[in-house]
Amino acid sequence: MISPLIFNIALHGMEAAAGVVYRWDPYRESNGSVPGTPVLIRYADDLVALCDSREQAEQVKARLTPWLASRGLAFNEDKTRVVHLDEGLDFLGFNVRRYGGKLLIKPSAGAVRRIRRRLSAEMAALRGANVAAVLRKINPIVRGWAAYYRGAVSTETFHKLDRHLWRLCYKWATYRHPKKSKHWVVNRYFGSFHPTRRDRWVFGNRDNGSYLLRFGWTKIIRHDLVKGTSSPDDPALSSYWTARRRKAGPEPPVDRGRMRQLQAQHGRCAACGGLLLDADRPPTSPQEWEQWLAVTRKAITHKAITEAGTGPSDDHGMLLIHTHCRRRTVTGRPAAPTPRHAIGPA
Secondary structure (H helix, E strand, O other), rough: HHHHHHHHHHHOOOHHHOOEEEEEEOOOEEEEOOOOOOOEEOOOOOEEEEEOOHHHHHHHHHHHHHHHHOOOOOOOOOOOOOOOOOOOOEEOOOOEEEEEEEEEEEOOOOHHHHHHHHHHHHHHHHHOOHHHHHHHHHHHHHHHHHHHHOOOOOOHHHHHHHHHHHHHHHHHHHOOOOOHHHHHHHHHEEEEEOOOOOOOOOEEEOOOOOOOOOOOHHOOOOOOOOOEEEEEEEEEEEEHHHHHHHOOOOOOOOOOOHHHHHHHHOEEOOOOOOEEOOOOOOOHHHHHHHHHHHHHHHHEOOOOOOOOOOOOOOOOOOOOOHHHHHHOOOEEEOOOOOOOOOOOOO
């Protein structure tokens, strides 16, 4: 994440240069944009300016052109355009468009095409693998993509992707057993694997009961806007960000048992007391969600730490520790972590 950090430093002050004006809003208890002035949204070097008219949009671009030039930067004219919200725009994998006076943010068509192509390519590459390998490969992709888009209007998209993935799984199963009947294939790979959902068409492994996740099982949770210009790097706002992370809402998309254990340990390693997960910022892409989930799984292990003079103790069940802490810890019970911060992304 060095590149976004460098851009954030280099482009600090862009809002003021674009003519954005904020004033205190007593109702929201934060700074809000002044009506009639543009609103700028930026991530690294990608930005969107929301304006009241085409003329205002052209003025914002005219103001920013010399401001960027003084920093050795310029607009990419091939990617810079002025559009009406009724036409819509794509930004960071989302489509922002107004439908009949109502603004909706959905996964962009390009993002959906990319995930469909990736799922198809992964399933094709797994034709010689067993069902366990399929679940290990595909489940993190489903979790990561769904977690990234769960804050948008994604229900319809999730269901369409579930249908696409089901067809891929059925095609994989029939390719793996070309001489078996379709009835045999369905009974072998599809069933009511999920413990609480009455769905007999879940793809899974009958040897151990594991199953393929679905995009549609991810709960849609609307994003809670950050107040004004609040920054997690501002020490004066530490209580605000701590409360925001602890607030009921977007939890790390892990199973309930692991979530309870993370909460019991206050998100900290049982051996060193350090944070198990990145608690400073949420992942910012489906790929980062996949990586975050992979790190979470690697940090989770059944306790096998030997106390001095005794054998392995299982009285506390499962503890979560860093993998490097487990390699270093040979004897002695891990120290109980000190509760300091909430876990997981905000």
